[in-house]
Amino acid sequence: MRHIVKSLLIVLGIVATIFLGRHFLTPDSWGKYGHYRADYIDEEANRSINYGENDSCLKCHSEVVDMLKHGEHKTLSCEVCHSPLSEHIADGKKIGSMKVPTGNEIDKTCLNCHQKNVAGRPHKFPMIDKNEHYKMLEIRADHNCNQCHTVHYPKENINKAKSLSRNLREAVDNEAK
Amino acid sequence: MDIAEFLFPNDTHPHWTLMIVIYPYITGLVAGAFIVSSTYHVFKVEALKPVARFSLIFAFAFFAFATAPLLTHLGHPERALNMLFTPNFSGPSMMAGFGYIYLTYGLLLIFEILFVYRIPMIEMLENKNTPKWRVLIYKILTLGSRDKSPDSYHMDHKVAVFLGGLGIPLASMLHGYVGFIFGGVKAVSWWFTPLMPVIFLLSASVSGIAGIILLYVLIKKWTKTHLDMMTVRALVKLLWTFLIFDFVLEMLEIGVHAYGGTEHWHHIHELLSGPLFYTFWIGQVLILTAIPFVVLGFLTLLKFSDRVVLTLGMISSLMLVFQVLFMRWNVVVGGQILAKSERGFLEYHPLWFEKEGILTTIIILSAPFIFLWILGKIFPLWNDDDNYEIKHQNDHFDNKIHIKHEKNDLIDTKSIN
Structure with a gap:
C-alpha cells in the first residue's frame, strides 16, 4: 500500500510547489495600491517618448506642415504615415531618415x-x-x-x-x- | 427593427478566433469521455467495460491539449501563470477559476489512470519482452511499487472508484464552467443565459460519447480485433439519452429568448436568420441534430441487426461530433459578431495560414489523436488483462473462504477443547 502514501505525498508536493511558485513568482510590489503591480506606474512614467507630434516636425519642415494644415488631412499626425520621431531625431540631432x-x-x-x-x-x-x-x-x-x-x-x-x-x-x- | 449595419469604430472584428471555438470543443470531449469511463467504474454498467479504460486515456489525450488553443491565442503563454497566481476574486477572474478546476481535474485524471493501470503496468514491467524505454516509464509511473497482491488490487479498485466518483462532479464542473465563462458575459445577449453551462455540459457529453463510439469502432476495425456489440449498443443508447436533453435545452434556450422578447431579441433574431442561418438552422439543427436524433431513436427503440447498428451508429456519431463543433462555432463566433451597437453584425472569416487560422486549428485538433496513439503504446487501451482481473477476483474470493475455513477450524477446535 506504500504506493497510495506515495501518491498522496506527490499530490501534497504539487500543491506545495504551486504555493511556492506563487510566493516566488508574484512581483514584490503586487497589491500595494490595488490589484496590480505598483512598480508598473513608475515603469510606464519613465518610458522614453517615441512620438513628437506635428509641432516637432514644424521646426524643420514648416512648408509641409503648412500645406497639411490647409488640406483634408489637417487633423492627421505626420507620424501616422512616417515613422515615430524617436527614429529620426535624438537630443535635437538627426539620427536616421524618416520613412517616406x-x-x-x-x-x-x-x-x-x-x-x-x-x-x-x-x-x-x-x-x-x-x-x-x-x-x-x-x-x-x-x-x-x-x-x-x-x-x-x-x-x-x-x-x-x-x-x-x-x-x-x-x-x-x-x-x- | 431594421438592421442598419451601423458598427462602432472600435468594434469591427471578433477578438476570439477559431482557437476559442475549439477550446470548449476539446474540453467537452474530455468531460464526455470521462463520463463514459465513470459510468463503468462508478455505476458498474458492465456493457461499457470494454471502453472504460480507453475513454480514460482518450480523456487524458484531449485534456493535455485543452489549453493549447488558449495559450496560442494568448500569444504569451507564460502569462497564463499571472492569472493563476494573482487572481482577482473581487472582479472578473473567470479564467483563473477555469485554471484551478482544470488543474484539479487533471491531477484526479492522472491518478485515476495510474491506479487503474498500476497492476497491468507491474505485469508489463516484469515481462521480459517489454522494451527498455517502456520499463523505465512503468518504473516511474508505478511509483516503485511491485505489489500485486489481491489486497492491493482491491485497494486500487476502491481508490479508482472513489476518484471516478469525485471525477463526475469535477468533469461536470470543468465543462459547466466553460459554459459559465460564456453564459456570464452580460454584454453578449446571445450568451447571457443561465442555460449556457447546462447546454455546454450536455453537448460535451454528446461529443465525448460520439467520439468514443467513433474511435472504438474505427480502432477495432483497423486492428481487426474483437468488437463488442453490446458496448456499441449501450453507447448508442447513452448517446441518444444525452442528445435528447442537449437538443431540447438548446431549443428551449431559443424559445426563452424569443418568448422573453427583450430589447436584444430583434438582434438575436436577425443573427439566427442572417449570418448564422446556414451554420445554426441548416447545419447544426436540421442536418447534424435532427437526422442523428431520429436515427439514434430508432436504433434505441427498435431491434436492428449488428451491421445496421454499427453503420448507422457510426454515421450518427460522426454527425454529432461535427454538430458539437458547429454548436461551438455558432455560440463563440455568433455571440461576437453581434455588434455592440445592436444595429448590425461584424464579420469573421478565418484564414488558412494566419496565427489562429484553419491550419493551426487542424494541427491542434490532430495533436490529441497523435498523443492518444503514443499513450496507447504505454497504456494498453483495451481490457486485454481481464484474465488477470478475474484471476485476482477469484484469488480474493478463495482467500476469504480460506480465512473463513480457518476461523471455523479455530471454533471447531475450541468447541472440541
Missing part, C-alpha cells in the same frame, strides 16, 4: 484608412475600392494614389484641375458669345 512611402507603399498607406471594406467609418468618409475607382476614372491600374492626390493636401491638384477646366470652359463660352 513610395510606389505601392503609398497605396497601402492610403488604403489603411480609405479601403472600402474597412468597417465602422463615419458616413461621409471617402472609402475607395481601388479597382472600381480607377476603372471609373479610366486610369491605368499601375498608377498610384499620389499621382493625382498630393498626399499632404489630397484635393490640391484635383481642385486646381477643376478650377482650371472651369476657367477654360468659361473662357471658351465667353469667346463664343
